[in-house]
Every structure is written in C-alpha cells, then in structure tokens.
Amino acid sequence: xxxxxxxxxxxxxxxxxxxxxxxxxxxxxxxxxxxxxxxxxxxxxxxxxxxxxxxxxxxxxxxxxxxxxxxxxxxxxxxxxxxxxxxxxxxxxxxxxxxxxxxxxxxxxxxxxxxxxxxxxxxxxxxxxxxxxxxxxxxxxxxxxxxxxxxxxxxxxxxxxxxxxxxxxxxxxxxxxxxxxxxxxxxxxxxxxxxxxxxxxxxxxxxxxxxxxxxxxxxxxxxxxxxxxxxxxxxxxxxxxxxxxxxxxxxxxxxxxxxxxxxxxxxxxxxxxxxxxxxxxxxxxxxxxxxxxxxxxxxxxxxxxxxxxxxxxxxxxxxxxxxxxxxxxxxxxxxxxxxxxxxxxxxxxxxxxxxxxxxxxxxxxxxxxxxxxxxxxxxxxxxxxxxxxxxxxxxxxxxxxxxxxxxxxxxxxxxxxxxxxxxxxxxxxxxxxxxxxxxxxxxxxxxxxxxxxxxxxxxxxxxxxxxxxxxxxxxxxxxxxxxxxxxxxxxxxxxxxxxxxxxxxxxxxxxxxxxxxxxxxxxxxxxxxxxxxxxxxxxxxxxxxxxxxxxxxxxxxxxxxxxxxxxxxxxxxxxx
Numbered sequence: 001x002x003x004x005x006x007x008x009x010x011x012x013x014x015x016x017x018x019x020x021x022x023x024x025x026x027x028x029x030x031x032x033x034x035x036x037x038x039x040x041x042x043x044x045x046x047x048x049x050x051x052x053x054x055x056x057x058x059x060x061x062x063x064x065x066x067x068x069x070x071x072x073x074x075x076x077x078x079x080x081x082x083x084x085x086x087x088x089x090x091x092x093x094x095x096x097x098x099x100x101x102x103x104x105x106x107x108x109x110x111x112x113x114x115x116x117x118x119x120x121x122x123x124x125x126x127x128x129x130x131x132x133x134x135x136x137x138x139x140x141x142x143x144x145x146x147x148x149x150x151x152x153x154x155x156x157x158x159x160x161x162x163x164x165x166x167x168x169x170x171x172x173x174x175x176x177x178x179x180x181x182x183x184x185x186x187x188x189x190x191x192x193x194x195x196x197x198x199x200x201x202x203x204x205x206x207x208x209x210x211x212x213x214x215x216x217x218x219x220x221x222x223x224x225x226x227x228x229x230x231x232x233x234x235x236x237x238x239x240x241x242x243x244x245x246x247x248x249x250x251x252x253x254x255x256x257x258x259x260x261x262x263x264x265x266x267x268x269x270x271x272x273x274x275x276x277x278x279x280x281x282x283x284x285x286x287x288x289x290x291x292x293x294x295x296x297x298x299x300x301x302x303x304x305x306x307x308x309x310x311x312x313x314x315x316x317x318x319x320x321x322x323x324x325x326x327x328x329x330x331x332x333x334x335x336x337x338x339x340x341x342x343x344x345x346x347x348x349x350x351x352x353x354x355x356x357x358x359x360x361x362x363x364x365x366x367x368x369x370x371x372x373x374x375x376x377x378x379x380x381x382x383x384x385x386x387x388x389x390x391x392x393x394x395x396x397x398x399x400x401x402x403x404x405x406x407x408x409x410x411x412x413x414x415x416x417x418x419x420x421x422x423x424x425x426x427x428x429x430x431x432x433x434x435x436x437x438x439x440x441x442x443x444x445x446x447x448x449x450x451x452x453x454x455x456x457x458x459x460x461x462x463x464x465x466x467x468x469x470x471x472x473x474x475x476x477x478x479x480x481x482x483x484x485x486x487x488x489x490x491x492x493x494x495x496x497x498x499x500x501x502x503x504x505x506x507x508x509x510x511x512x513x514x515x516x517x518x519x520x521x522x523x524x525x526x527x528x529x530x531x532x533x534x535x536x537x538x539x540x541x542x543x544x545x546x547x548x549x550x551x552x553x554x555x556x557x558x559x560x561x562x563x564x565x566x567x568x569x570x571x572x573x574x575x576x
Contacts, residue, residue, distance in 0.1 A: 064280030307380030311373025335525025
C-alpha cells in the first residue's frame with residue numbers, strides 16, 4: 001500500500017507568525033485499483049472496499065437519493081457474495097425506511113392587524129415528523145415566558161400560539177434537530193415543547209434574528225423525515241415556529257417581551273400555513289445480513305454489529321478541494337464541528353501557501369462537489385464488511401448468531417437505527433448487544449484526534465451492562481499490542497453529547513447493551529475533503545480486528561450480558 005507523505009510548513013516565518021507549527025498531510029493515491037478481498041481483516045481489503053464505497057460515483061450517499069441506493073446496493077452485493085443470509089424484508093437484505101420530503105408552501109402567509117409578516121424573514125415554520133395542529137385562520141397569542149424559566153400552564157396555552165423568549169440571545173447553530181443554540185438551550189427548548197405542545201396550537205421561539213444565514217437557509221430548504229404512522233389515540237402536537245424580535249413585538253402591540261408578564265395576551269395572528277409531504281425520489285434503506293450461530297441453544301440470540309451507510313450528499317456548487325483542506329487545517333481543525341470564521345492575515349497567508357503546496361502535490365487544482373464520507377461512515381461500513389467476511393470464512397462460527405446492520409439516515413437524525421429498533425426484523429429481545437462503528441478511519445497523529453496507532457474512543461461500554469465493559473477489557477488485555485482506550489468522551493454531561501448522536505443510542509434506549517467505537521472529529525468532518533486517500537488503513541484494520549474479537553467474545557459467552565445499569569425509556573429522549 002503506497003503512501004505519498006509530505007510535510008508542508010505554511011510559511012509561518014515568512015509572514016511573521018513564528019508560533020505556527022508544521023502541518024503534516026499524509027495521503028494515499030486518489031485512485032486505487034481494487035483487488036479481491038480475503039478472509040482476513042487487512043489494510044489492503046479495507047482500501048479496496050473504501051475506494052469503491054466512497055467514490056464520487058456514490059454522489060455522497062444521502063438517504064433517499066440515488067447515491068445511497070448505489071451504496072446500499074454495494075453493501076447488499078458484498079453480503080450476498082460472502083454468504084450472509086438476508087435479514088431484511090421479504091427475503092431480501094433491505095429494510096425500507098419510509099422517508100418523505102416535506103416542503104413549506106411559499107404561498108403561506110402570516111399577518112397581524114392587517115400587516116403581513118414576511119415568510120423566512122419574520123416567521124420561519126418548522127416541519128416536524130409528527131402530526132401537527134393546523135395553523136390557519138385567526139389564532140390567539142399569549143406570552144409563555146422565557147425558556148428555562150417558569151412557563152405558563154398547559155391550560156393557559158390551550159388553542160393559542162405561545163410566544164417564548166430564549167434563555168439567552170446566543171447565536172443559533174446549524175443542526176438536524178429543530179432547535180437552536182447550545183446543548184443547555186436545546187434541552188430547555190425540548191422541555192418547553194414537551195410541556196406545552198399537548199395543548200398549544202403553536203409554539204413560537206423569538207430566536208430568528210440570532211440565527212446565521214446558514215441556519216436560516218437550512219430552515220427554508222425541503223426537509224426529509226420519517227413518515228411514521230400516527231399512533232393510536234395519539235393527539236396532534238403544536239406547530240413550531242421561529243419568529244423575529246420585530247414580529248414578536250408586533251404580536252404584543254409594540255411592547256418589549258422582557259416587560260411582559262407570563263400569560264399576557266397578544267394580538268390575533270392571521271395565519272395560513274400550508275405544507276406538502278411526498279416520498280423521496282429513491283428509497284432509504286437499511287441493509288441487514290445474518291450469520292447463524294453454531295450453538296442450537298444460543299443461535300436465537302444475536303450480537304449486532306453496525307455502521308451507517310449514508311452521508312450528506314452533494315455541495316450546492318463546486319468547491320476547490322485544496323482550498324477547503326488548507327482552510328480547515330489552519331482554522332477549522334474539526335470540520336463543521338468548529339464554527340466557521342474569517343482567518344487573520346497571518347492565517348490567510350498560511351492557508352494560501354498550504355493550498356498551493358497541496359495543489360502541486362495533488363497534480364493540479366480540481367473542483368469538488370461530492371461529500372464522499374470516506375471516514376463518516378465509509379470507514380465503519382467497510383470495517384463491518386471485513387468483520388463479516390472474517391466470521392464467514394472462519395472454520396467455526398460463534399455460538400450466537402451475528403446481525404450485521406448497515407443503517408441509513410444517521411446523518412438526518414438516526415433514522416435507520418430508529419426504524420430498525422422500532423420495527424426489528426428479528427426479535428428485539430434476542431439482540432444481546434450492539435457494537436457501533438462511526439468514523440474509525442482517521443488515526444494518524446496529524447489528525448486532530450490522532451493519539452497514536454492503537455488509540456480508540458469508546459462510549460457507553462458500561463452504561464447499561466458492566467459485563468460488556470469487562471469483556472472489552474479482557475479482550476484488550478489479550479492483544480499485543482493493547483488498544484489505547486480513550487473513555488474521556490463517555491463522561492456524563494460531556495458537551496459533545498456523543499452518546500446520543502450515533503446509531504447505538506437507538507439500541508440503548510431499548511436497554512440493549514452498546515459500545516460506540518470511534519476516532520472522533522477531524523479536519524475533513526462533513527467536508528468535501530473526507531476522501532479515501534486520507535484514511536489510515538493500518539489503524540482501521542486494527543480497529544476492525546478489535547471489534548471482531550469483542551463480538552466473538554460476546555457471542556461465545558455462556559450467559560447473555562446482564563443489564564445492570566439504569567434502564568432507559570425508549571421514548572424518553574437522550575441526555576449523556
């Protein structure tokens with residue numbers, strides 16, 4: 001496996017920035033000729049698989065789009081070729097997740113006292129995945145209070161549009177949840193919805209002015225969502241909105257909201273909010289394969305191994321690949337996890353020199369519009385396939401069965417894992433553990449989270465079943481060399497809240513013991529530069545082998561893992 005390492009120093013001294021450190025870029029070739037895979041877990045096999053799965057032809061693998069169909073076709077074909085049994089619907093490897101595209105009708109209108117409120121400037125409706133009450137005709141308004149503080153009662157909110165002040169005026173951030181702000185604000189917003197939504201006609205957050213242009217644009221774009229059928233006897237929920245400060249003041253006759261008492265009545269809102277929901281142009285699909293266990297008394301139980309097959313699709317317009325890479329390596333070291341900002345003059349000079357050096361090393365500039373998702377989560381996907389092939393080709397299979405689930409829609413809000421655990425294709429109670437891999441390909445020390453060739457971040461191994469953590473420790477103790485396990489991201493209240501942000505959580509909410517394996521964020525996270533050429537295949541092979549050995553140990557235990565941690569409510573939401 002050839003490597004093209006080169007060290008670039010972004011001319012720090014030439015521009016007077018004497019503290020700037022060298023930036024190391026290690027790259028494999030942009031193209032790779034595939035070779036037949038073997039039963040062993042090898043860097044060469046992983047490289048072959050990932051250059052196929054994260055190729056530009058996969059179009060960024062966005063759920064419900066053509067690229068994701070191509071990606072899931074590849075996974076199913078590999079499962080079939082290696083001999084896994086179909087574990088999906090109707091004798092296939094696929095489980096379709098019913099996803100629709102929801103759009104706000106641009107003719108929707110809002111007015112107060114005959115004065116129109118501009119759609120997206122004054123009022124930004126949110127499209128939810130559940131049945132909402134119609135916001136049409138004359139709707140009474142009421143000031144509900146400030147988020148995080150005492151709110152009006154559900155009876156006071158009944159049938160009205162409840163206007164809420166934010167806990168603070170911090171800027172909103174782009175995200176998949178229908179909330180805005182830091183983790184504390186998001187939780188407070190969620191609590192306000194839970195408290196008032198059963199009775200309110202609508203809930204309006206006065207947060208539109210603080211949002212970035214990126215967030216505003218995100219809100220007005222069509223949204224994909226799971227089309228869950230209404231639950232029996234379940235009522236509709238309040239329509240959620242963001243409104244501008246000016247719109248809120250107009251609703252209350254010119255009064256500043258900070259001066260209002262909770263429960264103060266506002267003017268009537270004349271509303272006509274219309275939306276549509278149509279199926280996605282292509283199906284969103286989980287891919288499921290099964291390896292039957294060797295012990296007749298235990299093969300009805302499953303150890304699940306998973307990763308997500310989707311990514312975020314295509315950029316709205318082509319970007320210069322090396323400009324993105326250089327910019328992020330200097331000022332945005334964790335991709336979209338870091339806030340975008342304007343570089344200083346010294347940083348701009350570093351970026352320019354690094355960009356030019358990269359372009360020369362890469363053989364010229366190139367436009368790039370595909371979010372390839374090589375690490376997120378191509379790395380977990382190909383590791384899952386390599387683990388499956390090793391189990392299939394072993395002379396003896398584990399005692400319990402193995403369930404390989406490639407989830408769709410993780411990037412959209414854990415859709416595939418939510419749908420699978422709500423509608424499992426095997427008995428949910430038969431799943432004894434789930435091992436989730438997400439972003440396990442960037443282990444180089446030059447990566448922002450790179451901490452050596454044996455590093456691995458684990459989240460959740462003892463949260464539900466202490467025995468799972470003990471199994472992992474035992475497996476690791478028998479390895480040479482040991483994996484360098486980092487559990488720092490598993491602490492309660494960690495600001496990144498990663499326990500709640502990948503597919504393992506959807507299993508954990510049903511009290512299935514889980515462990516999340518990752519190497520964390522890096523320069524190319526959710527960037528067009530997340531490509532196969534920047535993956536550390538040696539580290540990826542070590543990680544895949546580690547997960548394989550853990551799955552084998554759990555599958556061969558005489559007794560299933562005991563759930564001795566705090567039990568979770570499947571509908572109770574997640575907080576790390």
